[in-house]
Amino acid sequence: MSGTPAVSDVPDELGRPVTDFIRHLASEKRHSPRTCDSYQRDLLRLAGWLAGSGQLAWQRVTNHDLRRYVATLSRAGLSGRSIARHLSATRRFYQFLLRERLATDNPALDIRAPKTGRRLPRVADVDQLSYLLDSPPEDPLEVRDLCMFELMYSSGLRLAELASLDVDTVDLRSGEVRVVGKGAKQRLLPVGRKAVASIRAWLPQRAGLANDGEKALFVSQRGERLSHRSIQARLSRWGITRGADQKLHPHLLRHSFASHMLESSGDLRAVQELLGHADIATTQVYTHLDFQHLARVYDQSHPRARRDSYHGKTNDENTSGQ
Template sequence: MAGAAEPVPWPPQIDRYLEHLRVERRLAEASLRAYRDAFARLHAAMTADGLALAGVQPHHARRWMARLHAQGLGPRSLAQMLSAWRGLFRWLGHEGEVALNPVDGLRAPKAAKPLPKALAVEQAVALAEHRAEDARDARLEARDRCIVELLYGGGLRVSELTGLDVTASGSARGWIDAAAAEAQVLGKGSKRRGVPVGRAALEALQAWLAVRGELARPGEPALFVGPRGARLSPSQLRAMLAARARAAGLPTHVHPHMLRHSFASHLLQSSGDLRAVQELLGHASITTTQVYTRLDFQHLAKAYDAAHPRAKRR
């Protein structure tokens, strides 16, 4: 057809680069397939514009990325594709086959950050107050309720909770001062902070401490221990919480961080004090905490949709 671009043959340089990735960088076959797919897109774009590798300019790469994005390629896939292209042109530059890297400085659009999932208030309370109907070890039942009360009542991270010791004496991790109704936890960056401990959590703690000695190994400093008496691991905690949520009839998979999200969003809904929530969560930046304002707005939007006569679209 007159005016049609000449087809661009598959560049042998791409095959040489793939061989370099396979032999010298020892990439797995799955990774090599991803690279091949990225280069297939590059070759298709070059063919459409009648360009060879040495002729690709930054404005070409920018237009191709925008076209692929418009065709439905997501930000994460675009970022992986651009990384593969960037590596190819960098290697070609070292080989003396191109004068510039047309992908340098080109970034994929940012992916939208999903909102953290939070339980409804009644779901969180049901999880904390659940009582197993079978003949399960009552000592573990006391431990598990205390864990849920601290995760939801204090917004603790998994590592902060599993790092708690029984007493402050000699503890480099964290402990609970029941008299002051406060937990001292070691957060990210080894930063220590105080977290208020509510009445329900203190009552659950007292019940757990009354039976903890029957499970813990002699001399074990950890506040929470597993069936073998050693410090409870994060994986054990996650498995316990997921099983407890199923037994309580919750319709979603529950993980420890979901209780931290629930703590933050419920507190913000009630108080509106974003700075206080930031301090309680131990966030270094207020921008990290601001995600919970979006959760709060979702809560308000649902209430509006359910209650206002003009809310529902016809």
Template sequence: MSESTATLPNSLQKPLNRFYEFLRSEKGLSLHTQRNYKQQLETMAEHLVSMGLEHWDQIDAAWVRQLASKGMRDGMKPSSIATRLSSLRSFFDFLILRGDLSANPAKGVSAPRKQRPLPKNLDVDEVGQLLEVDDDNDPLSIRDRAMMELMYGAGLRLAELVDINIKDIKVSAGEIRVVGKGDKERKVPFSGEAKEWVGRWLKHRADFANGDEKALFVSKQGVRISHRNVQKRMAEWGQKQGVASHISPHKLRHSFATHVLESSNNLRAVQELLGHENISTTQIYTHLDFQHLAQAYDQAHPRAKKKDNS
């Protein structure tokens, strides 16, 4: 591993040297960990010098937060920033132990959280490829089509789909009563293809369901269909239709949210439809929508691409 070659002022270097000796003699840390601490701390010391600072007690919490932000801008991983902050906290604790510092400015500073990956979704053409199929009179295929149409048409969670009872759905009105996370109830509209296919499934349901079964969607055994069975059937359907993306209930829900937001630009409405308690949860779809807009811009705008000078 490369070591820093810059010469630091004694006011910065001497406390570091004492800390390195402390790590070797009293902490018993591995050579690898010692080198990592040294690399991190001397990089930060060089940053201090570049700002015209020459003493460790000139650092405050604002500077430490700025250091973490700079790491993000420079493309550091959150885990690497956390390591940098950890080494700084340990060093400051050592200075406090020696009486060279009264408080640890890095103590309350956390590394930026790892960004949540954006949910994958199907584009409109893929949804068409998945759902626009030749008429199939097989009752279980009708059930599967109804589940997918309802999931995409109403943006349901897998658990919400499985938990729907007959009494919860009004096909003619295009309305479902859904019990979501935290046992919170909401009414969700659906229409068009979902109404048609749920209606068709209801004509066959009695041939499968046990006499006292309340579930809207049942298995061949006549009981409420399981989460795993829904996932398996949807994945197999996607393969049969030749859709490149792996089909899952979550992907249909994400696709519903993305497509409704693209069409309406109404984040609050999407929040209500998805049953999100906080709009911050729904805002991840604004990033997806922006990706869609940015891609359209790059493809359509006459000055979006650099000219080929070759």
């Protein structure tokens, strides 16, 4: 399947309602530009497919049409999760069309994405993270980088949450940071001792870089708020120069925070609150990670679980029938 078309590349009968819907999301629902872009991208991909199939009216799209589209997405290699996102956007779009009397039913209501195995997030080893974060910075920008990574791992921040921090959102005296997460929900998070020390080291360096009036906690050499892409690139660079055995990225630090907290505390509800998850089912993926760790320890340690190195069987299996 070809890439997502632009609005101008799809027939006006299909493109104009999508444009109106995106305007509705932005102005009435107050969705973020990123969310609006995601909806538009998914719907324009569907519009392009419909146009290629000769279907030029949203109100005539059927349940069968959308099932064929889901099959097309699956053959193109999209995961079940990505297809579910496409279907969610389509259902939401048809709710809008029904409200505007541009459709008489919602053909996407009873269509479900194909199931795919749930991928567990990768996490970094505690000792390796400690080694990487204990590596001393060599210049002012690395002082900033270390501060960002310490804070991300200390408080389990998302990339967008870290990038949006202002100087006044951090209280060093109480060791707390105020973040705005998904859905514009605020939460107050603890900041660890190491991260507090890193922030104290960064603030004097920031004062020499930040433009007048700049509120951002983390700024670039130009004195402006650091972009998401720059944070990702600097974290990857840190891992390469410090000899990490896996690629470092912001979500790896967040996953590692969650897994290490759960492994130590066993308190799923507390980890849910710290991560800012609306649904505890999202947090429960980390219980699978924790169980994998416990299972490995069990297999290696329990006398009735250890594998016989020669036969590849448990001790019980080797003695059965004797």
